[in-house]
Structures are given as C-alpha cells and as structure tokens.
Amino acid sequence: MQSPTPPRSAPTGAPTSTPGAVEVRRSTRRRRTVTAYRQDGRTVVLIPASFSRSEERSWVDRMVAKLETRESRGRRRSGTDDELMVRARALSEAHLGGVLPSSVRWVDNQHRRWGSCTPADGTIRLSSRLRGMPEYVVDYVLVHELAHLLEPAHDAAFWALVGRYPRAERALGYLEGVEARTGIDPA
Structure with missing residues (x-):
C-alpha cells in the first residue's frame, strides 16, 4: 500500500483534503483525544486545534497506521x-x-x-x-x-x-x- 499523501492543516474548524489522502480536521472543542476513520476514499483525522504541526504529523502517522492494522486484521478475518x-x-x-x-x-x-x-x-x-x-x-x-x-x-x-x-x-x-x-x- 502506498503511504498517504502528507496531511495539510487547516485553520481551526476547516477541514483539509487531498483526493484519496488524509484530511485533518482541527476542533477547538477537542482537548486531548484524536480520532480517525475512513470516509469516501480518504482518511479523516480529528485532532485538537491546539496541536502543533509536529504533534499533528505524529498523530496522523500513528492513526493511519492504526487504521491500516485494524483493516488488515479485518480482511484476514473476513x-x-x-x-x-x-x-x-x-x-x-x-x-x-x-x-x-x-x-x-x-x-x-x-x-x-x-x-x-x-x-x-x-x-x-x-x-x-x-x-x-x-x-x-x-x-x-x-x-x-x-x-x-x-x-x-x-x-x-x-x-x-x-x-x-x-x-x-x-x-x-x-x-x-x-x-x-x-x-x-x-x-
């Protein structure tokens, strides 16, 4: 599998998206939690607005890897x-x-x-x-x-x-x- 396109960050509350890639959504309501899921051929990662660019990159990499592992397990199971x-x-x-x-x-x-x-x-x-x-x-x-x-x-x-x-x-x-x-x- 190809590695995802590096994410771009958006102003607080605005999503970013590259077709077939990773979309990072920052939220002022989110304090510590990070969530990721697949939607319409891309990976959506929800992060706190307060995260630095390096924290964002680290969390995006971690969450994409977690999704890939989960999906891989699911394919083997299915x-x-x-x-x-x-x-x-x-x-x-x-x-x-x-x-x-x-x-x-x-x-x-x-x-x-x-x-x-x-x-x-x-x-x-x-x-x-x-x-x-x-x-x-x-x-x-x-x-x-x-x-x-x-x-x-x-x-x-x-x-x-x-x-x-x-x-x-x-x-x-x-x-x-x-x-x-x-x-x-x-x-």
Whole structure:
C-alpha cells in the first residue's frame, strides 16, 4: 500500500483534503483525544486545534497506521468466498435449520446495501464494505441474507428468523451507526 499523501492543516474548524489522502480536521472543542476513520476514499483525522504541526504529523502517522492494522486484521478475518460459504453453513445450522445458499461471495459493486440475496437461485452477495467490520456484524448480514432463502419479504416471519441470531440487535445498531456517520442509507 502506498503511504498517504502528507496531511495539510487547516485553520481551526476547516477541514483539509487531498483526493484519496488524509484530511485533518482541527476542533477547538477537542482537548486531548484524536480520532480517525475512513470516509469516501480518504482518511479523516480529528485532532485538537491546539496541536502543533509536529504533534499533528505524529498523530496522523500513528492513526493511519492504526487504521491500516485494524483493516488488515479485518480482511484476514473476513476471508475468501469459500470461507464465507463455510461461515454461512455454520450460521445456518446454528440459527436457521440448515438452509444452504448455492453460493456466497464478496462483491465490490454494492454501495448502498450491506448484502443481497436472490432466493430464486440461492445466491448471496455481501458488500466488500463489510470487510474490516467485527465478525458478529458480518455474521448478522449473513444470517439476514440466509433468512431471505426461507422468507423473501421483510415481514414478521422474516424478522423472527433473523432474531434467532443472538447478536442481531447489536449488529444492527453497529450498522446504523456506520450509516449515520457516512450518510449512506442502504435501501
């Protein structure tokens, strides 16, 4: 992976951005904490306005490295399409009576959905945006899509099936938080 473009600082409260790079946002309300996340192909680092340029550079480097490590772990955890199928089988046996899809795979073209299922042919696709998220969140989306093999509509019977996954509510809350932060509302 290429190293990020060196960050530029902005006046207090104004963001800086270089396409595909690092955006540093200074805040007068922030005193000590530093936060970083990925958004629209760039890394956003939130720092206190009082930080010097050298503190900014140090924190940006540290936070970019932390995000890369977290994402790397998530990619290893998320695995291949074959590993997704193994997970789907295990989740189905544990929570949905063993219904099996014909295929499960990662896709890069789902920007407004976390996953999709075509009950007619039994295929399930998960958005690659899920890579790097906690395992229980990926598992929730798998259970959600597997439930569509039994109940195609989002009706009460469908949600009862999804509710068999013990961390469903927590995972749904996590995804709603991601959607709120990114402004994406999957249909």
